[in-house]
């Protein structure tokens with residue numbers, strides 16, 4: 086289940102949740118941040134609300150990949166960067 090304070094973040098994160106077959110509960114919080122985003126092991130995801138589209142959406146894809154990694158017991162920054170744009174493109178194609 087995904088909860089968010091931001092409608093676009095909710096839309097993108099919900100897509101990623103299905104695409105990545107996530108199982109846990111996640112809160113995606115769009116807020117002022119000193120980075121593009123953070124993903125915590127307890128399911129909290131923060132994304133920088135000042136990012137413009139498509140950087141905002143891609144940042145969510147990036148953090149959702151980290152969420153999947155946490156569910157599988159590891160973290161890998163390289164994998165998240167390599168797959169964030171692919172996931173974002175799939176989001177665009179499926180929602181067009």
Ligand SMILES: [Zn+2]
Pocket residue numbers: 147151162165
């Ligand atoms: Zn990362």
